[in-house]
Amino acid sequence: MMTHLKTLARHREFSIFLMLIAVAVYLSFANEYFLSQRNLMNVGRQGAVVAIVALGQALVIIARGIDLSVGSVIGLSAVCAALTLQFTGSDILALSAGLATGLAAGVLNGLMVTRFRINPFIATLGMLSIARGIALLMTGGIPVTFAGWAEVLGAGRIFDIPVSVILMVVLSALVHVFATRSVTGREIFAVGDNPKAARLAGIDTVRIRMFVFGFCGLLAGLGGIILAGNLASADPNLGMGYELDVIAAVILGGTALSGGRGSIIGVFIGAMLMALLNNAFVLLGISAYWQVVTKGLIIILAVGIDGLRRGDEAED
Amino acid sequence: MTGGAAYSEARGSSAAAPMLHLDGIGKSFGPVRVLEGVSLSVAPGEVIGLLGENGAGKSTMMNIVAGALQPDAGELIFNGRAVQFASIAEGIQKGIAFVHQELSVVGALSVAENLFLGRMKRRGTGLLDRRAMRDGARGMLEAVGATGIDPDAPAGSLRAGEQQLVEIARAAARKPKLLILDEPTSSLTPHEVEGFLTFVRRARAEGTAIIFITHRLEEAMSICDRLLVLRNGAVVSDRLPAETSKEQIISDMTGKAAIFDHPARTVSSADVALELTGLSVPHLLDNISLTVRRGEIYGLFGLVGAGRTELLEAICGARRIGAGEMRLNGEPLAPKSPAQALGRGIALVPEGRKTAGILPQHSVRRNASVSSLRSVASQGVVSASREASAVGAKLQALRVRMENDQRAITTLSGGNQQKVIFARTLLTEPTLLLLDEPTHGVDVGAKAELYDIVRAAADEGLTVVVASSELPEILALCDRVGILSKGCLAGVLSREEMDEAHILRLAFSEHEKEA
Numbered sequence: 070m071m072t073h074l075k076t077l078a079r080h081r082e083f084s085i086f087l088m089l090i091a092v093a094v095y096l097s098f099a100n101e102y103f104l105s106q107r108n109l110m111n112v113g114r115q116g117a118v119v120a121i122v123a124l125g126q127a128l129v130i131i132a133r134g135i136d137l138s139v140g141s142v143i144g145l146s147a148v149c150a151a152l153t154l155q156f157t158g159s160d161i162l163a164l165s166a167g168l169a170t171g172l173a174a175g176v177l178n179g180l181m182v183t184r185f186r187i188n189p190f191i192a193t194l195g196m197l198s199i200a201r202g203i204a205l206l207m208t209g210g211i212p213v214t215f216a217g218w219a220e221v222l223g224a225g226r227i228f229d230i231p232v233s234v235i236l237m238v239v240l241s242a243l244v245h246v247f248a249t250r251s252v253t254g255r256e257i258f259a260v261g262d263n264p265k266a267a268r269l270a271g272i273d274t275v276r277i278r279m280f281v282f283g284f285c286g287l288l289a290g291l292g293g294i295i296l297a298g299n300l301a302s303a304d305p306n307l308g309m310g311y312e313l314d315v316i317a318a319v320i321l322g323g324t325a326l327s328g329g330r331g332s333i334i335g336v337f338i339g340a341m342l343m344a345l346l347n348n349a350f351v352l353l354g355i356s357a358y359w360q361v362v363t364k365g366l367i368i369i370l371a372v373g374i375d376g377l378r379r380g381d382e383a384e385d
Numbered sequence: 386m387t388g389g390a391a392y393s394e395a396r397g398s399s400a401a402a403p404m405l406h407l408d409g410i411g412k413s414f415g416p417v418r419v420l421e422g423v424s425l426s427v428a429p430g431e432v433i434g435l436l437g438e439n440g441a442g443k444s445t446m447m448n449i450v451a452g453a454l455q456p457d458a459g460e461l462i463f464n465g466r467a468v469q470f471a472s473i474a475e476g477i478q479k480g481i482a483f484v485h486q487e488l489s490v491v492g493a494l495s496v497a498e499n500l501f502l503g504r505m506k507r508r509g510t511g512l513l514d515r516r517a518m519r520d521g522a523r524g525m526l527e528a529v530g531a532t533g534i535d536p537d538a539p540a541g542s543l544r545a546g547e548q549q550l551v552e553i554a555r556a557a558a559r560k561p562k563l564l565i566l567d568e569p570t571s572s573l574t575p576h577e578v579e580g581f582l583t584f585v586r587r588a589r590a591e592g593t594a595i596i597f598i599t600h601r602l603e604e605a606m607s608i609c610d611r612l613l614v615l616r617n618g619a620v621v622s623d624r625l626p627a628e629t630s631k632e633q634i635i636s637d638m639t640g641k642a643a644i645f646d647h648p649a650r651t652v653s654s655a656d657v658a659l660e661l662t663g664l665s666v667p668h669l670l671d672n673i674s675l676t677v678r679r680g681e682i683y684g685l686f687g688l689v690g691a692g693r694t695e696l697l698e699a700i701c702g703a704r705r706i707g708a709g710e711m712r713l714n715g716e717p718l719a720p721k722s723p724a725q726a727l728g729r730g731i732a733l734v735p736e737g738r739k740t741a742g743i744l745p746q747h748s749v750r751r752n753a754s755v756s757s758l759r760s761v762a763s764q765g766v767v768s769a770s771r772e773a774s775a776v777g778a779k780l781q782a783l784r785v786r787m788e789n790d791q792r793a794i795t796t797l798s799g800g801n802q803q804k805v806i807f808a809r810t811l812l813t814e815p816t817l818l819l820l821d822e823p824t825h826g827v828d829v830g831a832k833a834e835l836y837d838i839v840r841a842a843a844d845e846g847l848t849v850v851v852a853s854s855e856l857p858e859i860l861a862l863c864d865r866v867g868i869l870s871k872g873c874l875a876g877v878l879s880r881e882e883m884d885e886a887h888i889l890r891l892a893f894s895e896h897e898k899e900a
Contacts (some may be wrong), residue, residue, distance in 0.1 A: 251765050252758040259755050262744040269703060269735045269742075270756045270809060271727030329746045 082335040085321055089342045092349065100352040108348070110231055114299070116344030117233035118143075118292040120337055122311065123318040124244045125175075125285030127336040130319055131248075132281045133261040133328030134189040136178060138196035139289040139315055143308025145200040146170040146293035148207055151215035151303035160218040167219075167294045168287060174200055175286015179279040197312070204305040212304040215297045223298025233295045237337075240288075245333035257281060262329030317368045318343050326372065343367075404429045404464060404594035405450065405563050411458035412445055419445045420618045423459070427563065427594040432585060434609030434626075435598045438638055438800070438828030442618040443598050447565050450596075451483040452476030464562060480562035484569060486826070490548045492541025497522035499540045500555050525554040528587075530580020544690060545572040553581065557588065564588065567598045571826060574688050575889070582608055600828060602631050614638050639830040650840065652864055654679040657715070658848040659700070659817060664709035669695045671872045672709070677850060679714075682843050684863030685852040688892050691869040693852035694736055697819045700850070701733045702726040713817065727756065732810035734803075736821035736852075742806045743794050750776045750790040753805050757812040779808045783838055800831025807838055818842065820851045824858060836862055856885055870895035 096103040103109075122139050129136045150167030154160065174196060181192035225232040248254040259267040260277045268274045292311075297303040322339030324331030346367070350360040403426035412420040420442045427433050437443050448454040450461065452470030461468055463479060470476045476483070490499050497518045498505065506514040506521070522536035531550040534543065540551060549572055556564060566585075570578050585608055589595060599605050605612060606626040614622045614637040622637040659677040664670060670692045677683040685693045698704035700711065702720030711718040713729055720726035723733065735741040744752050753776045754761065761771040773790075780790055785804045787797055794802055803823065810818060820839070824832045839862060843849050853859055859866050860883060868875045868891040875891040 250767055250769075252762050252767055253765065255751070255755070255758055255767060259744050259747065259751075262746045263741075265741045266735070266744055267755070269701075269723050269733055271724050271732070271813070272755070273722060273724040275722075276724075325746075329744070 082323060082332055082338060085323065085335060085338050085342060089338055089345065092342065092345050096345070096349055096352060103348075103352055106229075108352075110229075110234070112341075112344050112348045113234040113237075114231045115347060116340050117231070117237040118296050119311065119314045119318055119343055120237045120340035121233075121240055121295070122285075122289050122292040123315045123322075123336050123340050124240060124333065125281070125288035126315050127319045127322070127324050127331055127333060128244070128248065128257055128281045129189075129285045130316075130324050130326060131261045131328060131331045132257045132277060133264060134182065134278065134281065135193065135316070135326070136175075136282060136285045136289075137190065137193040137312050137316075138174060138178060138200055139285065139292075140308045140311035140313075141197045141200035141204070142171050142174045142286055142289040143293040143296060143311055144305055145174065145204040146290035147215065147297035147303040147307050148204045148213060148305050150219065150294050151213040151297060152207060154215065154217060154219075155213060164218060164294060168290045171290020171293065172283055172287045175283040175289070176279065178286065179282035182282065183275045183278050201305075201309075204307075208303075208305045210305060212302045214301065215303045216301050219294050219298030220301055221298070223295045223300070233299070236291075236295070241333060241337045245337075248333050253277070253280065258329055260328075313364060313368070314343055317364060317371070320368060320371045402465060403427055403462070404431075405596075406462040407446075407450070407459065408462070409459035410446065410449060410456045410461065412442075412449060412454065412456050418618060420449075420456075423615075423618070423620055425613060425620060425623075427596060429562070429592045429594050430589050431611070432589050432595040432597055432609045434605035434612040435596055435615065436600075436602070436605060436612060436634060436638055437615035438798070438830050441615040441638075441828075443615055444567070445618075446615070447483065447567065447596065447598065450476075450563075451481055451565060453483075477559070477561075480559075481565070482556035482559055482561035482563070483565040484549075484552050484556045484567060486567040486571070488545065488548045488552065490540040490543075490551055492539065494540055495537050496526075496534055496540050496543070496551055497536040499551055500525050500536075500558065502555070522554075525558045526550070529554045529557055529584040531577070532580075546574060546577055549573065550577060550581065553584075557584065561593065563594045563596070565596045565598070568600065568826065569597075570599065570601060570604060578604070600826065602634055602829075606631070606634075616640060635829050638828065650682070650843070650864055652678055652681045654681075654846070658713065659850070660712040661700075662710050662712075664696070664699060664711065665707045666692075666695055666699055666704060666872075667707045669872055670699065673869075673874050674709075675867050675874060675877065677848055679848050680843055680846045682839060682849045682851060682862055682864050684859040684866035685850060685869060686854070686856070686859050686866050686888055686892060687852075687869035688854065690871070691892065692872040693854070693869055694821055695872075696869070697733065697821050697850065697852050700726070700817075701731050701819055703733075727813060727815075730814075730816035731819065732756065732813050732815035732817075733819040734806050734810055734821060734823050736825065738799065738802055738806065738826070743802055745793075745795050747794060748791050749780070749785070749787055749794050749797065749805055752794045753780060753790070753808040753812060756809050757814075760812070760814075775812060776808070779812055780805070783808050783811075784834060798828075798831075800827040800835075803827055803831065803835065804838075807835065811842065816848060818847055818849045820849065820853075822853055822855075823851065824853075824855070832858075856888060859883070859888065860885070868892050 126136055126139060146167045149170040150163045153166035154163035178193050178196055181187045182189050222232055227235060256272045256277050259272055260274050264274060293308060296307055318340035319336050321342055322335030324336065347360065405427045408424050410420055410423040423446060435443055445454065449456050452473045452475050500522045501518050506517045508514045519536045526532065526534050529550055531554060534547055540548060549569060553569055570581060573581060585595060597609060609626060612624050612626055612634060613620055614634060616638060656679045657676045658679040662674050664673040673696060685696060687693045695704060699706045702722045702725050718729060720729060754772050758767055761768055761775055776790060783804045785801050787801060794805060824835055839849055851862060865877060865879050866883060866888065867877045868888055870892050873895055875894045878887060
């Protein structure tokens, strides 16, 4: 039992989990409304999109890439889905169009990285601008109404639990099993750890990179549908700045930006912590501008602490 | 020598007070004791050969001397004074220069700028004085016998061996009192080695104390005044080269009598496993035609830059070929990636264990299984138990020494890491195994074990192609050897025809044509 606890304490997930508990305990004393079911469900709903997209982002970062375009892809996917619904009236087509848009953006990112050997940072930074621009062009900058099935995904409830929260939990579990148990999942870690060695060991590194970028885009597409469904409207500016929350969640969860290391459980907890902190600002009545500053500080701190920790290891 | 006691030397060629004296040095990392009661002396103008298997404690000891690590116990006396260096910088300031095995030149800067790194020459205007640096660099390079290196070339464009010489030149230019060289010759060509050894002899004559870490016994015996063998963190022998033998040193290092006979193998099969016809890669390989029989161990020898690695890369799909064709077991072979080659049963142990071999953040087990995950998975899901048993059996068969296979691979010694890479390739059940410098930087004991592994696999019908720049390796292991010279196949020798002089003559053949 003790050794179990020890290995647990060594894990990054554990320390981030403790942080999550600490913030929750503090908030429950600071604000009586915090523990109310309505507020907790709200936190879950707010965290759901970040967590779902962070699942894809985590795989990208573990494979030693990064996807800065997720925020814009959320917006573009939502717009494409909403417009499809408007023109065809078909919910199935609308949801498919939203997911396909996300997947296509991800695949394009993957192609830029693998075929044209463009640094992922630059490729996805370009996509960040392109996707947002297309969303604005398609709508003329005006939000499109988006009801139907998307509303169920975004705002619906099953047994009083938001559908998006259920989706988040199910997807997290699936991706966790995929990352740790599947052949492809294991190859993602290998490619991120040492790309050259992985390639020479016979791993199809092009396939792996295409997969993680495509998957991340697909989840961004799903995130866009949920987010727009919650508001019953697809704003072309939807998801702006989400890349920051998503990457913060991934890094808080203990995923190394240098690749090869990370856990889906950690990412899930990281996303929940981000949502909780957002909630704290609202409940404690602190200016939303401070929230923006804090988010930046959290990212820097998370990476900084990790760097210090790893520096210690290296010096041993 | 003032201010210090006179140290009587138990052994040694010089009666002078030692430049460096270690007394009872101990060092532990956590529960692991790496050094225990290590004592040694190096006199000015003396060259000490420090030998030992990987993991014996050589690097730790030298890091303590250089100031990178602090000892837990014992005393370090340098230049007559008890010292405790707080950092590498302090060690350098006091006159210790340490040339590491890992290269650390700045690739984007020129050779001259690298040589003057941290103390670049400036003119009155504050701008760099390039001419003075270039001239200075030329002198520094000449001093270590590296006259062929252009001071203006970007350091990153140099071969590994040349980069090594730049680092040695940089260390030598500081005129250190103590020079520590960690495997300086492992990537040098025979010609460069000669120039380098001339430098060592001159530095010795000028009174520099030198500690020379190497795996090459012949070299150590020819240049060193004394040979110290470190085993399991303790000095186990201190011998004069004239009074000892290679076999003796090997048995000191391994703790057991050296067995280095290599019986000639008989390749029973007449089937051709691999056939290359007119294979060319622009600027690198020119019209290579050769055949390898099933179960044969085929060597590829060549000087650095001869195209050994490139040829293996072409066979395993890591490099695109310009012309020519390849056949494996009679079927055309044109893999576009190592993944495709693996699908055809071709596995590679690449050159450069750290950069191209291990997955440093992965466990031993996962390093071994990464190429063969599909064979222990059903419907794309890896079975942890099947993985553990397949890997466990293979690691045991290859006698990998480790605590358990869930530990990080970086906790293993170099030789054991290399065995894990071998296990990785063998787990794919290949029909053709490509080995690129398979025992580079591996100690003698592990080397012999790796040779046994290769021989055993070949006896079971595995076809092996070994690229190596180490002649003893080719002679010990191979049934036939193809000698590459500047990208051309200069000749193929059978086991009966193989001897050092013959192979080297062929390896230099294209160089001589130019001269």
